[in-house]
Amino acid sequence: MNPFQYTRSSAASGAIQSLVKEPQAHFLAGGTNLIDLIKMGVLRPERLVDINALPLRGIEAIAGGLRIGALASNSEVADHPLVLQDYPLLAQAINAGASPQLRNMATVGGNIMQRTRCNYFFDTAMPCNKRSPGSGCGALDGYNRMHALFGASEKCIAVNPSDMNVALTALEAVVHVKGPKRDRKIAFSDFHRLPGDHPEKDNTLERTELIISVDLPANSFNRHVHYLKVRDRTSFAFALISVAAALDLEGDKIKGARLAMGGVAHKPWRLHGAEAFLLGKTSGEDVFRQAARIAMQGAKAYKYNQFKLTLAPNAILQALKTASSLG
Amino acid sequence: MKKDKIGDPLSRIDGRLKVTGGAKYSGEYKLPGLTYGVLVSATIPCGTVSSMDIQAAGKAPGVLAVITPFNAPKVPGYQPGAARPVRGLKLFNDDKVYFNGQPIALVVAETFERATYAASLVKATYKAEPFETDFHKNFDKGVIPNEGRYKDYVRGEADAYKKAPVVVEQDYMLPSEMHNPMELHVTTAFWDGDDKVTLYTKSQGVIGSQRSIANAFGLEVANVQINSRFVGGAFGSSLRTWPHEVAAVQAARLVKRPVKLTLTREQMFTLVGYRPLTIQRIGLGATTDGKLMGITHESHSQTAVYEEFTENAVNVSRFLYASPNANTRYKVVPLNVGVPTPMRGPGEATGSFALESALDELSYKLNIDPIELRLKNYTDMDPERNLPWSSKFLKECYQLGAERIGWEKRPTKPGMQRDGDWMVGYGLGCGAFGAYRSKTQVRIKLTPDGSVNIQTATSDIGPGTGTAMTLIAADILGIPAERISFELGNSAFPVAPTQGGSQTVSSVGSAVHDVCIALKQKLNTLAGLPADNTAEIEYATILQRLNLPSLELTQESQSGEEARKYSMYSFSAHFAQVHVHSLTGIVRVKRLVAVVDGGKIVNHKTASSQMIGGAVGGIGMALTEEAIFDDRFGRYVNGNLADYHVPVNADAPDIEAIFIDKPDPIINPIGTKGLGEISLIGVAAAVANAVFNATGKRIRDLPITPDKVLMT
Amino acid sequence: MSKRRNAPPEGKDLLKGSRRDFLKQSSLLSAAALTPGTLIRAANEQWDEKVADAFEKLPLNLEVNGVKYSVNVEPRVTLLDLLREQLNLTGSKKGCDRGQCGACTVHVNGVRINSCLSLALCNEGKKVTTIEGLAKGDVLHPMQEAFIKHDGFQCGYCTSGQIMSAVALVKEGRTQSPGEISEFMSGNICRCGAYSNIVKAIQEVKNSQS
Structure with a gap:
């Protein structure tokens, strides 16, 4: 790692001011992604502002939902009784990611900010527009088996690697952030962005803004849910495809549906079309299959990820089957 | 008195050290003045370094030296x-x-952090030259290796399979696989004056390391001391002395302080070998009732442009099954890649995947049960060398394994058995690996308190060598294991072979056996008894009575003529039951039964673990492991443990190891044949064959990832 | 040996002198506004070692296996490297240095983490337990005993991390089935493949406690 300075911050405003003052300063929370990026030379910060002492760890019921502090660890969230009771999809998604040790370290805010696992991004000897704008996209004509199906650009075809984010998208979470001048709320689906011409920007957060909490609105998706993750080994691997599926069922009748996919886009990919199609239908394999087909409209594959065009709809079907207890 | 016998399930003698963190590996010796070495890697695949800017690195805090091709002291x-x-x-x-x-x-610096950072400041400019890393594109540039034993082999008629009534002809691909032992490769070196050097280094063979370092620096062999008491896994990656080990010694001489050079995990993908990417073509021809008429086995594998690597990929097809005609061809394709090195099961595992898959394909073509097909072509002598086997119980392996896995439940047609959304299938894969024995010296020392110390320069990369040796000595001497201390991993000890090729128990165990017998004879003589007296004697009393401070013996053991008169192999039959998810293509190995004819089993506890571990390695080969190149840059794109998928706990099913446990009467006095390789050889085919049985999809290029299942 | 600032690439003199003239200390040290730029300059421009140390290192107090340590560390030193290279507690292993293998698993305030991804300074005031702190004197922790009994290791290199993970796992209650144990032990890679024996060891400890 390059040498950097380290300060502990005890107040959010102070932490934010540190970043305002120093363009090469970064917030440090769990560090599971940041420290790795520094070790690999992808990031060379001049200062890390340790925010772990900020009082942002709480998980509490609020009017109309649940508030999760940005510094709550992934494990704390996944094991929390209110999460298990009201948002089991989130618990499943978190537990599908990384390893128990990493989930103990990683925070909710940090996980939201997790950077892509694209191999070209991590290897400073290869081109990557996200790491080094203008250097080219190594994956576009390279080994792109793990890469995007939706919303990619010629500049970048990387995917967001977080499982938690897929569930948060489906659950319509709201991210509360604090900036040097003002606080604001960002709908989860607006938080991450598509690469377009600026793949170096993963999301819409300003550099000096700090995530304070994630709010989950109350919903009725707490019974028929499933997070399915297809990966190259049984555990501790990034997704080839993942699907967050939640159904609000009255008997067989679908009163509501939430669907999102991971491993297919630069952001967690909400499947609005499929959700709309499912509304009012009777749950069943054929209906799910049709929903999956709708979800895949507009998908574009590259040389090594053609299989995702088959795997993704199959995974949607399987996730819906499991969520609805069809098997 | 408590008796520990060969075959007992003895817990590891170094278990306590390993579960308390007390076992010290090569990078864990706190030496005064220790410095840290970090390597800087080239970012082009071929060419020359035209210039290097080491100013920033040289000026960085704590940096002691920056060694480059332009300033490196010459290695003699x-x-x-x-x-x-x-x-x-x-x-x-x-x-x-x-x-x-x-x-x-x-870069050598005062701390790891400083060395690492300074290494990132070294800048090189290159004169890049055209390069080739694309194996498939260069397939036709394959050459027959220089070494004579790799020339084409023909028994009877070449390519005779083509004339048979039933023919299978298929290509099988195995990607490059990385050993990835959990311990990073590390060497700590320091000099004593100009002509003596000591290394703590990750080594499977301290004697080999000693000679290599002596050769590199033109030193007396005795002036090179190698310590490698604990080795954090190796699987072949520490069979030889690597250039970075020489560099650590070179750096230590320069800075006149101990240098610890640790490779990063990423560097281990290029600097310490791997199982090479291989494409094999198998041709099998059979009569309609399943008698093989011809076997042809061809292999192309990658090697480095600067050094040729070869292994026994095709040899298994010459001897495992009876066939009047058999021929093999073996070629290597030199590329701009790091040189491969044997990886557990080495070429035999590669070859067995292809042969055993093809045989499975033939069984469906013939509509003959895969076990029956193998029995129809069973051979009671080695058809390659025209010699009798020293021992072979492969038939028993088939039978025991079939019973244990429930082979009768295997659907004879593929894709017929389901468990919900999962398709269920069974598969068999067999293997063979040469049973070797090398010359070994062992020193034994008895002291008047009745304790016995045994020393030999063997290694233990994990199988439990010291534990097995202790059992052998305890059995022969008739004393409890607790009275014996066994020491290894030190080049000052009597000469022993490198731990590789499944030969340690056969070689070192025989020497321990022999030296213990010699000690007993000596004691008998001292006690005035006939040398071959078998009645129990109290060792300590004899020494005390004769007022001897200790009794020490060194004995050398080696094989005789038997290797010329017999063909000696370990054999295995692996049975897998898999579940394959119909929508996602996920494969789960649900059960694995490994039955092995490895001769006499010295320690059932550690031997079982070794078999289970090899099976997990085989599951990795079958389902998850693949090092992937981007041939535009000649660089790995998944050179780390997140993206190169070594199996995790959740990938490992219930694995059962079953031993025939019959001593081989020929190979050595104990009758052991070896387990390390055979535990892995055949597993990948068993899994791939089970996937076919479950799905009807024949996947011939490993690993069998969900995408391949779905798209085949 | 004199200091060399501009080593020619082919220079024969590779060795740098030990850090040299104690320079301008007072003015520099009193310039307490340590901007990051200053720090990197101190490093790269080879200010005197003691001055550089003052810039580069920060005090850290933590407890490891019941022993209190007060040390000065560079911010970039990880907890793992602090343990292994400075406190001489080499039981925690480095297998990847990137949180991808679990060999470095330790407990911080009772929670299992990958010490390779935790900056040492982030552990101010915390209680760290490593494999060396598990046994009570000569009496092994039941998990250590169970690993020996069930042969839950071969080469031993991942073992410290496996055991630290396993102890935490039992506390977390993720031991309802062999499948659950396997899943929640999947952050600890064992290349020797001792997984099924590890599961058996954990089951035994879990059963003896219930």
């Missing part, structure tokens, strides 16, 4: 005409770059 063994030349890459000896990731500089 690297020079033309060296009396004892060093094979392989000659690091920093010239400005040539042969593969991407090749070290071009070594």
Whole structure:
């Protein structure tokens, strides 16, 4: 790692001011992604502002939902009784990611900010527009088996690697952030962005803004849910495809549906079309299959990820089957 | 008195050290003045380093030296005409770059952090030259290796399979696989004056390391001390002395302080070998009732442009099954890649995947049960060498394994059995690996308190060598294991072979056996008894009575003529039951039964673990492991443990190891044949064959990832 | 040996002198506004070692296996490297240095983490337990005993991390089935493949406690 300075911050405003003052300063929370990026030379910060002492760890019921502090660890969230009771999809998604040790370290805010696992991004000897704008996209004509199906650009075809984010998208979470001048709320689906011409920007957060909490609105998706993750080994691997599926069922009748996919886009990919199609239908394999087909409209594959065009709809079907207890 | 016998399930003698963190590995010796070495890797696959800017690195805090091709002190063994030349890459000896990731500089600094940072400041400019890393594109450039034993083999008629009534002809691909032992490769070196050097290094063979370092620096062998008491896994990656080990010694001489050079996990993908990418073509021809008429086995595998690597990929097809006609062809394709090195099961595992898959394909063509097909072509003598087997219980392996896995439940047609959304299938894969024995010396010392110390320069990379040796000694001497201390991993001990090729128990165990018998005879004689007296004697009393401070013996053991009169192999039959998810293509190995004819089993506890571990390695080969190149840059794109998928706990099913446990009457006095390799050989085919049985999809290129299942 | 600032690439003199003239200390040290730029300059421009140390290192107090340590560390030193290289507690292993293998698993305030991804300074005031702190004197922790009994290791290199993970796992209650144990032990890679024996060891400890 390059040498950097380290300060502990005890107040959010102070932490934010540190970043305002120093363009090469970064917030440090769990560090599971940041420290790795520094070790690999992808990031060379001049200062890390340790925010772990900020009082942002709480998980509490609020009017109309649940508030999760940005510094709550992934494990704390996944094991929390209110999460298990009201948002089991989130618990499943978190537990599908990384390893128990990493989930103990990683925070909710940090996980939201997790950077892509694209191999070209991590290897400073290869081109990557996200790491080094203008250097080219190594994956576009390279080994792109793990890469995007939706919303990619010629500049970048990387995917967001977080499982938690897929569930948060489906659950319509709201991210509360604090900036040097003002606080604001960002709908989860607006938080991450598509690469377009600026793949170096993963999301819409300003550099000096700090995530304070994630709010989950109350919903009725707490019974028929499933997070399915297809990966190259049984555990501790990034997704080839993942699907967050939640159904609000009255008997067989679908009163509501939430669907999102991971491993297919630069952001967690909400499947609005499929959700709309499912509304009012009777749950069943054929209906799910049709929903999956709708979800895949507009998908574009590259040389090594053609299989995702088959795997993704199959995974949607399987996730819906499991969520609805069809098997 | 408690008796510990060969075959007992003895817990590891070093278990306590390993579960308390007390076992010290090569990078864990706190030496005064220790410095840290970090390598800088090239970022082009071929060319020359035209210039290097080491100013920033040299000025960085705590930096003691920056060694490059332009300033490196000469390593005598690297020079033309060296009396004892060093094979392989000659690091920093010239400005040539042969593969991407090749070290071009070594930074030595006061701390790990400072060395690592300074290494990132080293800048190189290159004169890049055209390169080739694409194996498939260069397939036709394959050459027959220089070494004579790799020339084409023909028994009867070549390619006779083509004339048979039933023919299978298929290509099988195995990607490059990385050993990835959990311990990072590390060498700590320090000099005593100009002619003596000591290394703590990750080594499977301290004697080999000693000779290599002596050769590199033109030293007396006795002036090189190698310590490698604990080795954090190796699986072949520490069979030889690597250039970075020489570089650590070179750096230590320069800075006149101990240097600890640790490779990063990423560097281990290019600098310490791997199982090479291989494409094999198998041709099988049979009569309609399942008698093989011809076997043809061809293999192309990658090697480095700067050093040729070869292994026994095709040999299994010459002897495992009876066939009047058999022929093999073996070629290597030199590329701008790091040189491969044997990886557990080495070429035999590669070859067995292809042969055993093809045989499975033939069984469906013939509509004959895969076990029956193998029995129809069973051979009671080695058809390659025309010699009797020293022992072979493969039939028993088939039978025991079939019973244990529930082979009768296997659907004879593929894709017929389901468990919900999962398709269920069964598969069999067999293997064979040569049973070797090398010359070994062992020293034994008895002291008047009745304790016995045994020393030999063998290694233990994990199988439990010391534990097995202790059991052998306890059995022969008739004393409890607790009274015996066994020491290894030190080049000052009597000469023993490198731990590789499944030969340690056969070689070192025989020597321990022999030296213990010699000790008993000596004691008998001292006690005035006939040398071959078998009645129990109290050792300590004899020493006390004769007023001897200790009794010490060194004995050398080796094989005789038997290797010329017999064909000696371990055999295995692996049975897998898999579940394959119909929508996602996920494969789960649900059960695995490994039945092995490895001769006499010395320690059932550690031997079982070794078999289970090999099976997990085989599951990795079958389902998850693949090192992937981007041939535009000649660089790995998944050179780390997140993206190169070593199996995790959740990938490992219930694995059962079953031993025939019959001593081989020929090979050595104990009758052991070896387990390390055979535990893995055949597993990948068993899994692939089970996937076919479950799905009707024949996947011939490993690993069998969900995408391949779905798209086949 | 004199200091060399501009080593020619082919220079024969590779060795740098030990850090040299104690320079301008007072003015520099009193310039307490340590901007990051200053720090990197101190490092790269080879200010005197003691001055550089003052810039580069920060005090850290933590407890490891019941022993209190007060040390000065560079911010970039990880907890793992602090343990292994400075406190001489080499039981925690480095297998990847990137949180991808679990060999470095330790407990911080009772929670299992990958010490390779935790900056040492982030552990101010915390209680760290490593494999060396598990046994009570000569009495092994039941998990250590169970690993020996069930042969839950071969080469031993991942073992410290496996055991630290396993102890935490039992506390977390993720031991309802062999499948659950396997899943929640999947952050600890064992290349020797001792997984099924590890599961058996954990089951035994879990059963003996219930």
